[in-house]
Amino acid sequence: MVVCCKGSALSRLWKSKDQQVQQLKHYQPQNSKGGGNWRKKFLFLGILLGVLVSIWIFLSMNANIIARRKETLANMCDERARMLQDQFNVSMNHVHALAILVSTFHHGKNPSAIDQKTFAEYTARTAFERPLTNGVAYALKVLHSQREEFERQHGWKIKKMETEDQSPVQDDYTPEKLDPSPDQDEYAPVIFSQETVSHIVSIDMMSGKEDRDNILRARASGKGVLTSPFNLLKSNHLGVVLTFAVYNADLPPNPTPEERIEATVGYLGASFDVPSLVEKLLHQLASKQTIVVNVYDTTNSSAPIKMYGLDVRGAGEIHISNVDFGDPLRKHEMHCRFKHEPPLPWSAITTSLGVAVIVLLVGHIFYAALNRIEKVEDDFREMRELKVRAEAADVAKSQFLATVSHEIRTPMNGVLGMLQMLMDTELDATQQDFAMTAQASGKALIALINEVLDQAKIESGRLELEAVPFDVRDVLDNVLSLFSDKSQGKGIELAVYVSDRVPEVLIGDPGRFRQIITNLVGNSVKFTEEGHIFVSVHLVEEVKSSCDFSNQVIRDSEDGIGMSYNTLSGFHIVDRWKSWENFRMFKFSTEASDAINLLVTVEDTGVGIPQDAQSRIFTPFMQADSSTSRTYGGTGIGLSISKCLVDLMGGEIGFVSKPGIGSTFSFTAVFQEGRKNLGDMRRHHPDPPVSDFQGMRGLVVDGRCMRAEITKHHLQRLGIHVDISLNSKSALSGILEACNLSGAGHLDMVLVDKEAWGEGSGLAFPRLLAEFRQNGLMKPQENLPKMFLLATSLSPTEVDDLKSAGYTDTMMKPLRPSMIAACLRKALGVGSKRQREKGQAMALRSLLSGKQILVVDDNAVNRKVAAGALKKYGAEVTCADSGKAAIQMLQPPHKFDACFMDIQMPEMDGFEATRQIRSMETKVNELIKSGEASSEMYGNVAHWHIPILAMTADVIQATYEECIRCGMDDYVSKPFEEEQIYSAVAHFFESGTVDSVS
């Protein structure tokens, strides 16, 4: 019960605590101190209650024990009293029976049947019936008138009892020495006696005071009568005498006391030795040691006479039981008490102590818990405060980062601009070198700051992805050309493969996509000294279903032949399946049907990532180890940004890497499929006109089928039908066969890898061919297909050897369609005349030829120069001298293909003019779209968007950003540079030509 109470109290405590905590959480954090104190008070109250309960337990148990003890005492006492009484009654009844016997056989018979001898014998033999008496005697009632005759008849005088009744009785007590009884009315001399009390024969019982009273009462009442205790004669024991009157036979029924006295003939007395009686009784009981028994005669209640008992002071309570010995005049009591002090109530003590200890322990536990809770709450508050501070610091950091990067960029652009200007001045070679180095460093710094800014933007969630149409292959070619110098310098193979199932046009953020690939490829280039870097792009579905290994390129390259593995460079690579095996996309089927899930893998044979560094590779500013940045440079922020970007694109990034073997990074990205030929698609390189090479046939000769597949892939993009020969014999026979055939089977080109079957073996291939010719297996004048050598690097001597070996030209890897096309055009003489001329100028010319271009500049000289420059490339140039004029001329429909716009003009600057032109176009587009105006009204153009390029002498980034913001497409710096115009113009007009073609 108590525990239960405590339990519920505790649970209440807990509940209230919970509430307290919740309140704390939500409303008043500062109040928790008070709450804690309140809880503690509650706890102390509980502990106090517990202690009180334990005390109560002690008291109640103790009282219980005492009550039980008392009860035990009472039971024992009563039991003893009853037994005593019973035994006494038994004896008394027997004495009574003896009295009847005497009356019957002594007085009823004449002559008497009993004499002293018979009486003594009988009583001795029936003594066992009266265990408590030590003797019985019969005294005859003798009147004074009968004394003479009686004394004569018995031959002895009636003697009187000693006067000093209570005095100690001498041992040599003999009746003979006693004095004869003085004269009295009546005598009661003893005539018969038991052997044990034979000394009282002839003594007048009436002479003893006690006995006399007894006799008188007995004969009046007719019942057994007891004396008060007195010292028995001779035995010197305390005892009582029981006296019965013996009547003659003619006693009437219901006699009056007078009749009884009249009928009395004698008295039978029995002496009871009380101490021995009680002693004997107690012996029969087991637990006599535990209690002390006293028996008192309390007839005179003010002065009880002790009949039995030691003077030992018993301890504790006394229990008093009444003992009825059958004499109504006499009252007897039995007093019982325990011999020993009650033992300490150990059970009560232990129980209550136990409860107290438990209470205290529980209290302590709760106290500790409370303290702990308080501490945790304090900590929690502190942590929350710290968290708030940390978050504030984080926000501040991001802001700081963004601000600082921006602030650094502005002056850096100044520095870069000035460096550019410095380089434009006449400098000697050393100065030029210094300036270039400074500029390169500055550009690197800007790039880094841009990265940091990206990171900050991503972290603060402000980076948003574009959704514009773009060509994946174009992006990859672009990345490849970015790294071609480096890969050629290191002599590593760099190749890209885009699965045919990847759509040409995707909608997404080409810039960010490119950034990821650039990052990954850049890392690979950085960490790879030999071997290859291979970028492949597939659809996720394609890879998922490619368990049938139908595609040569996807197929993993474990089936290495001999020493060399079937990889791009023959080096061992890591198992790239592992890099994407954890991707979500592979585990669950993708839901959106129009979403294009790309899987891009970048595989290298570089140094690999140490196992212990692999876990933190995507953490910003974490390189594999600190020595990495010393050896290879870089900040280690690239991968982190890539990861963020991949996340933004709804993809995943993963990698697998083994130190010494290489790494493979894979990522997925989700794009939408775009329609082909969207006008404003951004491109960096124009696709070479495919038609030039359509239907041509080529043969790729390469011992490594992986590499051959990739070469084939690029050639197929140009529309060339390609066969592969993996060994020289089949290649030779293939060539021969093709030469002998004409028409459909004709071979236009043979592409041989420089390391087709090992170092330099490609270079030697034409010699084999030449030997064939000499052997007459081929007609000498047979026109051989053009031979091309594919190489990652060529030494000058090798370049010299080329022509003599029989090669038409070389193609430097990485292979890109544009480069292959240029090379083929040059060698095969296809395409327009202009295209055959070399350099970008020609390409530019081809782009700009016949285009209508509007040049807007307030400065006549600038106008003239710009117009002149553009005219030189075949463009038809119209000039406008103000923004307003330009707006008028560009009101759709118009004939212009592009507009070069000066930024700083009086009245209306380039930004404003562009904004107005764009809003004009938007209006028209909406009209067309909503059908309010047919596109015929606007020259059959469904979507008006004239490319506007800013012309500025400013090279500052901010200006560029402003240009883009107000709707310009790109910018060229003044004075015009061929390369810049080319790159700026290329991606508008390339798509333009495609438009016009289709």
Place this chain on the structure above:
Amino acid sequence: MEVACLQRRFIDLTATIFQQEILDSQFTQLQQLQDESSPNFIHEVVSLFFQEAEKLLNELSKALDQQIVDFKKVDAHVHRLKGSSASIGARRVKDVCIAFRSCCEENNKDGCIQHLQQVNQEYYLVKSNLEDLLKLEKQILASGGSIPTMK
């Protein structure tokens, strides 16, 4: 004989002009722009430049004569002049213009006047040189020679 002499003078003149940085590579690019389709291109551009520059220089001296100089206007003029000179490749004029503009930003009237004089000086230098050059070209063409290409 005369043609060869003229040609040598032409080469010498262009050499000094480039050496003194009166003109820079931009001018050579302009020269490359001149071909059969636009035989008078250089001449047109140069005379445009002269017109423009003289107009601007006039405006500038007028503006700077004022009691209260409108530096914004001055700056705009100088910017135009800078653009024109950059287009034609008049390096030294352009350089002075850059310095001139910084003076304008500081609202430094004395500096501006000083720079105006410098610009004038540089302009007349480039003008005389260009005129010489064009005259020589004309003479060479008139006497049936071809204009030597610059390296």
